Amino acid sequence: xxxxxxxxGAGMSAESxxxxxxxxxxxxxxxxxxxVATPQAWRKNPALVLDFYNQRRKQLFEVExxxxxxxxxxxxxKYEVQIITQNVDNLHERAGSSNILHxxxxxxxxxxxxxxxxxxxxxxxxxxxxxxxxCPKGFQLRPHIVWFGEAVPExxxxxxxxxxxxxxxxxxxxxxxxxxxxxxHNAKPGIPVFLIDPHEITHLPDGITVIQKGASExxxxxxxxxx
Numbered sequence: 001x002x003x004x005x006x007x008x009g010a011g012m013s014a015e016s017x018x019x020x021x022x023x024x025x026x027x028x029x030x031x032x033x034x035x036v037a038t039p040q041a042w043r044k045n046p047a048l049v050l051d052f053y054n055q056r057r058k059q060l061f062e063v064e065x066x067x068x069x070x071x072x073x074x075x076x077x078k079y080e081v082q083i084i085t086q087n088v089d090n091l092h093e094r095a096g097s098s099n100i101l102h103x104x105x106x107x108x109x110x111x112x113x114x115x116x117x118x119x120x121x122x123x124x125x126x127x128x129x130x131x132x133x134x135c136p137k138g139f140q141l142r143p144h145i146v147w148f149g150e151a152v153p154e155x156x157x158x159x160x161x162x163x164x165x166x167x168x169x170x171x172x173x174x175x176x177x178x179x180x181x182x183x184x185h186n187a188k189p190g191i192p193v194f195l196i197d198p199h200e201i202t203h204l205p206d207g208i209t210v211i212q213k214g215a216s217e218x219x220x221x222x223x224x225x226x227x
Contacts, residue, residue: 003080005165006072007183011172011197012215013087015066018059038148046140047131053143057107057127060089068171068215069095071223078227079167084158086173086180088145101161103154103180105145114139155179162186169222171196171215175204194222 010018035041036052073096075081083092083100088107092100108127111119112135120135133141146152158180162168168187174197175181184205187193195201196211196218204210209226211218 001078001080002166003082003164004075004167004169005162005187006081006083006169006171007162007173007180008083008085008087008092008171008215009173009180010087011199012068012085013063013066013089013091014172015068015215016063016091018063018087018089018091033148037145039150042142042147046142049143050129050131053107053145054128056088057122060107061124061127063091065091065095066216068219069097071216071219073097075223075227082161082165084161084180084183101154101158103146103152103158105143107143107145109144110141111144112137112139113142119144152179158183159186163188166191167227168193169196170194171218173197174199174201192226194226196222 031052035045036049042049069091072081072083072092076098081097081099083097084103085092085100086103088102088105090106090108108122109119110122110129111117114135114137116137118135120141129141129143131140135141162183163186165187168184168191170184173180175184184193193208194211195204195208196213196215198212198214200212211221213221
């Protein structure tokens with residue numbers, strides 16, 4: 001069974017109504033990234049950071065996986081599918097995909113700020129985190145998110161997974177955010193590489209088949225025409 005490795009970015013979830021950085025009127029427009037998504041922001045105003053992620057989780061409960069998410073889950077009937085996502089939502093899981101690596105953390109998890117950095121799952125009935133919410137060892141809990149300026153712990157695993165791909169599919173990412181954008185260079189030479197994105201993306205490596213559509217329409221074309 002051939003292995004498809006899929007790298008997904010913000011455009012993957014945009015059709016579900018999850019705000020991207022560039023969306024007008026979205027959550028990110030109401031906040032400066034430096035105020036809610038950096039280690040410095042956490043040190044300066046942890047209550048604001050916690051409230052921001054509480055709002056993002058609330059938004060997550062109001063949306064559903066789109067046809068693109070479901071199409072990736074369907075591919076598991078014919079291929080071994082490994083998803084590497086830059087997204088922190090759980091829409092891939094909710095659509096039924098089995099193998100998902102979250103590069104930038106997960107909204108529905110928090111972790112201890114103590115030495116062990118233990119990770120804990122949140123639930124829809126208990127998704128908010130506030131100042132004073134501590135792990136069993138007594139350390140404040142923080143979002144299990146890789147903030148700007150922090151290392152990406154899962155990047156080496158993602159690089160290894162990419163080397164195993166027989167087919168590489170990139171969906172909804174501009175290939176501008178590193179280190180994730182560099183994963184394409186770990187693919188074996190000569191394998192089919194597809195990029196699905198409605199926007200025009202320049203400065204792409206040679207040999208990439210571009211499908212200039214949104215995630216759902218683009219995956220429909222990919223499966224009907226190329227797979």
